[in-house]
Amino acid sequence: MINADLAALRQNYSQNELAEASVTADPFEQFAAWMNDALKAEVKEPTAMTLSTVGPDRLPSSRIVLLKGVDANGFVFFTHYESQKGRDLAANPHAVIHFFWADLERQVNVSGTVERVSTWESDEYFASRPFESRIGAWASHQSETITSRTILEERVAELSVKYADGNVPRPPHWGGFRLTPDRFEFWQGRPSRLHDRICYTLDRDDWKITRLSP
Ligand SMILES: Cc1cc2nc3c(=O)[nH]c(=O)nc-3n(C[C@H](O)[C@H](O)[C@H](O)COP(=O)(O)O)c2cc1C
Numbered sequence: 001m002i003n004a005d006l007a008a009l010r011q012n013y014s015q016n017e018l019a020e021a022s023v024t025a026d027p028f029e030q031f032a033a034w035m036n037d038a039l040k041a042e043v044k045e046p047t048a049m050t051l052s053t054v055g056p057d058r059l060p061s062s063r064i065v066l067l068k069g070v071d072a073n074g075f076v077f078f079t080h081y082e083s084q085k086g087r088d089l090a091a092n093p094h095a096v097i098h099f100f101w102a103d104l105e106r107q108v109n110v111s112g113t114v115e116r117v118s119t120w121e122s123d124e125y126f127a128s129r130p131f132e133s134r135i136g137a138w139a140s141h142q143s144e145t146i147t148s149r150t151i152l153e154e155r156v157a158e159l160s161v162k163y164a165d166g167n168v169p170r171p172p173h174w175g176g177f178r179l180t181p182d183r184f185e186f187w188q189g190r191p192s193r194l195h196d197r198i199c200y201t202l203d204r205d206d207w208k209i210t211r212l213s214p
Helices: 027-040 084-091 119-128 131-139 149-162
Strands: 048-054 060-066 069-071 074-080 094-101 106-116 174-188 196-203 206-211
Touching: 027 069, 027 094, 027 106, 027 174, 048 074, 048 084, 060 074, 060 084, 074 084, 074 119, 119 174, 131 149
Parallel strands: none
Antiparallel strands: 048 060, 048 094, 069 074, 074 174, 094 106, 106 174, 174 196, 196 206
């Protein structure tokens, strides 16, 4: 039993607005500006994004991952290559990442194609992770059924002894993906549900800006 009338919960969005004249011509710059705003506002987990994929069975699935870098080539995140998302992306590289910064009444949606980052990029990031996270990457067969948590904890204990010197190599099944965008949507909540939606789509090599109805 939920202790509230969900249909009656209503938030009016009034903090800001987004106009064609105020956005940058380059969506990566617009994203950087909004990420900087999210960092400045100290929103919780500003880099958390929902990653949606579609598997070979044509069924969608989604989960949160953390954005670990953005450059002119795209958006980078790290995961287990044999997880559900890893298997989906191997079969179908089209994906969407989605940020929601509630405190700023903003969402950003980026779609594109995903490919693995280079092995050196994965090595470099893996080496920067805490010891426990590096052990976890070996211990967890992400997305597979396990009979109990104890099994996982036993694996962690064994691996912590095996790599006691702190030298944990990157597992071959773990690494980064980069999403190269072909579409961005920046959404700013506005009063009475008349939100601003500014969309960038790739037109040959140029980004075309359009406004979508809320
Ligand atoms: C805040 C947050 C951050 C997360 N970051 C990651 C991440 O960067 N990489 C990752 O593989 N899983 C991350 N997870 C766990 C995923 O949401 C998910 O449970 C896991 O990757 C398995 O997904 P899959 O079975 O759909 O492949 C995160 C979860 C949360 C709530």
